[in-house]
Amino acid sequence: MKEILSGNEAVARGAFEGGLHFACAYPGTPSTEILENMAKYKEIHSQWSVNEKTALETALGASFGGMRALVAMKHVGLNVAADPLFSAGYIGAKGGFVIITADDPGMHSSQNEQDNRNYARAAKIPMLEPSDSQEAKEFTKLALTMSEEFDTPVLLRLTTRISHSKSIVELAERETIEVKGYEKNVKKNLVMPAHARVLHKKVEERLLKLKELSNDFKYNFIEYKNKNVGIITSGISYQYVKEAMPDASVLKIGLTWPLPERLIREFAEKVDKLYVVEENDPFIETEVKAMGIKITGKEIIPIVGELNTRIVKESFKVIEPYKLKETSEKSPGRPPALCPGCPHSSVFYAINKLKLIATGDIGCYTLGALPPLNAMDTCVDMGASITNAIGLEYALKGRDKRKIVAVIGDSTFFHSGITGLIDLVYNKGTSTVIILDNSITAMTGHQENPGTGKTLMGEDTPKFDLVNLVKGLGIEDVYTVDTYDLDAVTNLIKRETERDKPSVIIARRPCILLPEMKKKKFDRYEIDEAKCTGCQMCVKLGCPAISFDKEKKKAHINETLCVGCSLCFQICKFGAIKKVKGE
Amino acid sequence: MNTKIIIAGVGGQGILLASDILCEVAMKSGLDAKKSEVHGMSQRGGDVVSHVIFGDKVYSPLISYEEADVILAFEQVEALRNLDYLKSDGVIIVNKAKILPVPVASGLADYPKDPIGEVKKFAKNTIVIDAEEIAKELGNSRVMNVVLLGVMAKNVRSIDKNIWIETLKESVPQKTIDVNVKAFERGYSYS
Ligand SMILES: Cc1ncc(C[n+]2csc(CCOP(=O)(O)OP(=O)(O)O)c2C)c(N)n1
Ligand code: SF4
Numbered sequence A: 001m002k003e004i005l006s007g008n009e010a011v012a013r014g015a016f017e018g019g020l021h022f023a024c025a026y027p028g029t030p031s032t033e034i035l036e037n038m039a040k041y042k043e044i045h046s047q048w049s050v051n052e053k054t055a056l057e058t059a060l061g062a063s064f065g066g067m068r069a070l071v072a073m074k075h076v077g078l079n080v081a082a083d084p085l086f087s088a089g090y091i092g093a094k095g096g097f098v099i100i101t102a103d104d105p106g107m108h109s110s111q112n113e114q115d116n117r118n119y120a121r122a123a124k125i126p127m128l129e130p131s132d133s134q135e136a137k138e139f140t141k142l143a144l145t146m147s148e149e150f151d152t153p154v155l156l157r158l159t160t161r162i163s164h165s166k167s168i169v170e171l172a173e174r175e176t177i178e179v180k181g182y183e184k185n186v187k188k189n190l191v192m193p194a195h196a197r198v199l200h201k202k203v204e205e206r207l208l209k210l211k212e213l214s215n216d217f218k219y220n221f222i223e224y225k226n227k228n229v230g231i232i233t234s235g236i237s238y239q240y241v242k243e244a245m246p247d248a249s250v251l252k253i254g255l256t257w258p259l260p261e262r263l264i265r266e267f268a269e270k271v272d273k274l275y276v277v278e279e280n281d282p283f284i285e286t287e288v289k290a291m292g293i294k295i296t297g298k299e300i301i302p303i304v305g306e307l308n309t310r311i312v313k314e315s316f317k318v319i320e321p322y323k324l325k326e327t328s329e330k331s332p333g334r335p336p337a338l339c340p341g342c343p344h345s346s347v348f349y350a351i352n353k354l355k356l357i358a359t360g361d362i363g364c365y366t367l368g369a370l371p372p373l374n375a376m377d378t379c380v381d382m383g384a385s386i387t388n389a390i391g392l393e394y395a396l397k398g399r400d401k402r403k404i405v406a407v408i409g410d411s412t413f414f415h416s417g418i419t420g421l422i423d424l425v426y427n428k429g430t431s432t433v434i435i436l437d438n439s440i441t442a443m444t445g446h447q448e449n450p451g452t453g454k455t456l457m458g459e460d461t462p463k464f465d466l467v468n469l470v471k472g473l474g475i476e477d478v479y480t481v482d483t484y485d486l487d488a489v490t491n492l493i494k495r496e497t498e499r500d501k502p503s504v505i506i507a508r509r510p511c512i513l514l515p516e517m518k519k520k521k522f523d524r525y526e527i528d529e530a531k532c533t534g535c536q537m538c539v540k541l542g543c544p545a546i547s548f549d550k551e552k553k554k555a556h557i558n559e560t561l562c563v564g565c566s567l568c569f570q571i572c573k574f575g576a577i578k579k580v581k582g583e
Numbered sequence B: 001m002n003t004k005i006i007i008a009g010v011g012g013q014g015i016l017l018a019s020d021i022l023c024e025v026a027m028k029s030g031l032d033a034k035k036s037e038v039h040g041m042s043q044r045g046g047d048v049v050s051h052v053i054f055g056d057k058v059y060s061p062l063i064s065y066e067e068a069d070v071i072l073a074f075e076q077v078e079a080l081r082n083l084d085y086l087k088s089d090g091v092i093i094v095n096k097a098k099i100l101p102v103p104v105a106s107g108l109a110d111y112p113k114d115p116i117g118e119v120k121k122f123a124k125n126t127i128v129i130d131a132e133e134i135a136k137e138l139g140n141s142r143v144m145n146v147v148l149l150g151v152m153a154k155n156v157r158s159i160d161k162n163i164w165i166e167t168l169k170e171s172v173p174q175k176t177i178d179v180n181v182k183a184f185e186r187g188y189s190y191s
């Protein structure tokens, strides 16, 4: 049977067909849908982990128990999980163990463009790179068997265009794999120096064997055409090369690490001029050059951003660079914004008004940094809001009177804010931390987390009580506030940031896009034009339902977008915003 | 030759459903098909673009400048934004909807005065339609995207109309099949 699947759906399907028993992940674009789809297969136990490090360790635990296990994350997630990744490289795999990294060339929704092929080399772990959904499915199955055969975790690298593109996939049945069971084996599973010294030797031997495999690997293959030009490529770049350079000979690499040296040498000898087309880092290029082979890569192929067919054609001078049309009217940008009625808005409105320094974090709420709210100063990585505040507070002490507030989402707090908060208490910080508790992981499309009381598979589980958690971490002053009460939010933040004592404000209200919130009836608001003075205070909230007519000098509320949060009504000093009873 | 189609609009307008149906229709016609889009921020009012390519053998899931046979724009500014992708003899279908980006709403940027006029200056074949109006006439403003699909179907000659209707019936909730088929027909016969 055939189906059109995205790369992420295909990975889940491949895991199912390959007899996978256990899967876990922390969400992150573009990897999130892997686990969401995995959870549809009841034969596999799927769960959301609290972060990528706990996820990788959890999956390794399942592999210890002889299960076929998989863990998925976005590229930056592998930084969080890098510590256990390197240990896992030494330990190997009892049950097949696959680690998926979904990279984001072009940074469609990420803070950097790191190329995680570098992790395969650094951790000495094999890496497979599919170039469409069919391969994504096959490679997931292959990774499981390769892992068991070579006693190694296997990295599977996707990129945004693999994860989020759909193509036709031929489906197969699920293979039934017995759980091998657990056996104590400290020499392998307990990496202390005496054991690790032996294991490292094994890792190097394993790499040599994998290198041999790479040369004969079915998915490392050459397509000879015109031998004037030979191009080495892998992943999505293969598709661009096939379209841009239909007459060139191509060496397509599916097993990116370790590279098939013999095959590369053979190819290099047969073609007149050798090129490599790869996104981001010159990974293959560096290796080929180290083999002493002459090859052209980043001299013509851009290192920044993602590729496409056109860029490849332009790089090979098949076509001239394209000049954008000179339209006289330009399209204004359409950046994402906090939703109308977003529970985060009032906090940022208050921070802006109080002129605080806000160390920020990653989530929907990062949009609070954009105009008109402009209420976030920094965003580094998940969890950094609190720890950045600790250092910044110290640097400002006695030099700068401005107050610092750290802003972090609930899922982000569970991910990596907790240790930071302990650090703040331990090191006698006095900054105020605001936990934006919208009862969901919203940014990545609404996943459950420890605060929601539900698991990925839809089971009930204890719901974390943030107040007690924070108190347990040593914060004495913990307050909760409803974010639809603007005065309460503003006054509380003002009072707490002025005090020289650490405190946590839990700013609480569910995301309006949650199904239970969408069902609720509400009153809408509208502008009374006679009373509107055009002061634009309501516009500063950044609510997409509110617009300002420059000619009329009046605000306007879009009736289909307004969800009746009443924040604009609370802001307007002239009583120009009035309630309209909902039907 | 492969057929290349871009569907563009704003989060929440039903673009992904439309491009899913298009892909399914191509596969049912025995063609190779790929589609690509970026998820992520679309829920929060950002622009959404979906590329769909089908034919005998499809490699890249992305469409480059001046390659699209058809652009289906669910919103006026999104038509203008994607104009560079249109082939010189391609067709661009523009829905009359106007959705203000937040920077425009808050007075930091301007919405073009006449995006459709601007599109027409560059595109030889422009079809303008008020799909929301038609959907409202049919009593369900949510079928706007299917009206637009109908207009597109008419302009993609390589696919049989019956396959469209069959796939549409499978893709929408049971209760709304009738109104969706009507919406499709209204789009298909629009000129
Ligand atoms: C290490 C890492 N993992 C995952 C992500 C993707 N990601 C960004 S924000 C976020 C969750 C945000 O949830 P929350 O803190 O609850 O804020 P909300 O979006 O709900 O406002 C995730 C999973 C990331 N950027 N970095
Ligand atoms: S999805 Fe929820 S949390 Fe995110 S911007 Fe919209 S309302 Fe706010």
Ligand code: SF4
Binding pocket: A340, A341, A524, A525, A541, A543, A544, A545, A546, A557, A561, A562, A563, A564, A565, A566, A567, A568, A569
């Ligand atoms: S009440 Fe005001 S701020 Fe809230 S959603 Fe409606 S227009 Fe936006």
